[in-house]
Amino acid sequence: MGPVPLLGEPWAVARADGSLWAKDPSVVRFQGRYLMYFTLPQPEPGTERDLCVGIAESRDLRSWELVGRLYPGGDYDAKGLAAPAAVVIGDVLHLFYQSYGTGPLDSICHATSTDGVTFERNATNPVFRPQGEWNCGRAIDADVIVDGDRLLLAYATRDPEMREQIVGVAEAPLDSGFGRDAWRDLSLDAPALRPELDWEGECIEAPAFVRTGGHADGRLVMFYAGAYNNKPQQIGYATSEDGVTWTRGVTEPFLPNGAPGTWNASESGHPGVLTDDDGRTYLFFQGNDTGGRTNLLAGVEIVWTDGRPVLREG
Incomplete structure (x- = not known):
């Protein structure tokens, strides 16, 4: 696959030493402009x-x-906090993010905003950690999507030995406020996805929900990052009818890392998906060519062919 046309130049925030660093993008349209939430060093x-x-x-x-x-x-x-996921419900922007730096105790937290910039934390934070014997109880890399009268939440966790990164799904009633007592783990007995393909290594993480064709009644699609950072991390996807059972849509990366000498030679990772008001679909992701010493964010457009996502090439 040749280079895919990007939406503008890869972007990040300069650190104190001048190097560029940003990760884990989530983009929404809110109050007439686009807002991107992402991980950033303090x-x-x-x-x-x-x-x-x-x-x-x-x-x-x-x-x-x-x-x-x-x-x-x-x-x-x-x-610390990291890996945000934003969703707009009515006039309120809901942000789900993970606590950072506590290993198996990392959890999903929730905050709300009426302007997209200032937030009020959920009084019950952290709101979600997984259950079940197949995981270590950690929850990171949340993403959410409205599904009828419920909000679906996908999360990454690890096995009890903290070796393999895997993905599960939970739900909460849409009118619940998304506090700690609202969530039901739909992956109680087994993960939704775990690494199986060679290019996925020991890691499936950063789930990102969308619906086929950008339609509210389309099939659920979950983009995900395979392999740990810079191994290289690359992006695949899976589909589901119910949000619980998932089937891979590709066996090779949907969005691979770039060729040597390109800006994303070390990885194309941690996807986030925007369905715009006009139904067009955009995939945002992180990449770098430094083995992780820097990180940039970029976007591409996705078109749908027979219900399957395809990267727009022109």
């Missing part, structure tokens, strides 16, 4: 290993401006 001297959520704004999906940050707000995320 800017204070000596805290660059402590992560926060960056907020960037765009009018055209091609150029971005940093407009805010979401910092730790309680004991549960005091060591």
Whole structure:
């Protein structure tokens, strides 16, 4: 596969040393502009290993401006927060993110906003950790999608030995407020996806929901990242009729890392999907050519052919 046309140039935020770094994009359209939520190092001297959520704004999906940050707000995320997922429900933007830096205790948290930049935390944070003997109890890399009268949440976790990264799915009533007592783990007995293909290595993570064709009644599709960062990480997808049982749509990467010398030679990872108001679909992802010393964010458009996603090439 040759280079895929990007939506503008790869983008990130400059750190104190001038290097560019941003990861884990999630993009929504809210109040007349696009907002991207992503993982970003905290800017204070000596805290660059402590992560926060960056907020960037765009009018055209091609150029971005940093407009805010979401910092730790309680004991549960005091060591950092990362991997945000945004969804707009009515007039409210809901943000799900993981606590960071506590290993098997990392959990999913929830916050809401009426302007997309300032947030109120859920009083019951953290709101979700998985159950079942097949996992270690950790939850990271959340993504969410409205599915009728429920909100589906996909999450990554690990096996009890903390070796293999795997994905599960949970649900909460759409009118529940998404607090800790609202969630039901749909992957109680077994994961929704675990690494099986050679290119996936020991890792399936960063699930990203969308529906085929950008239609509310389309089949559920979950893009995911296969392999740990820079191994290289690449992007695949799976489909589902019920949100519980998932079938891979491809056996080779849907969006591979780039060729040597390209900006994403080390990986194309951690997808996030936007279905725009006009039904067009865009896939955002992280990439770099430095083995992870830098990280950039980029987007591509997806078109649908016979219910299957295809990268737009022109």
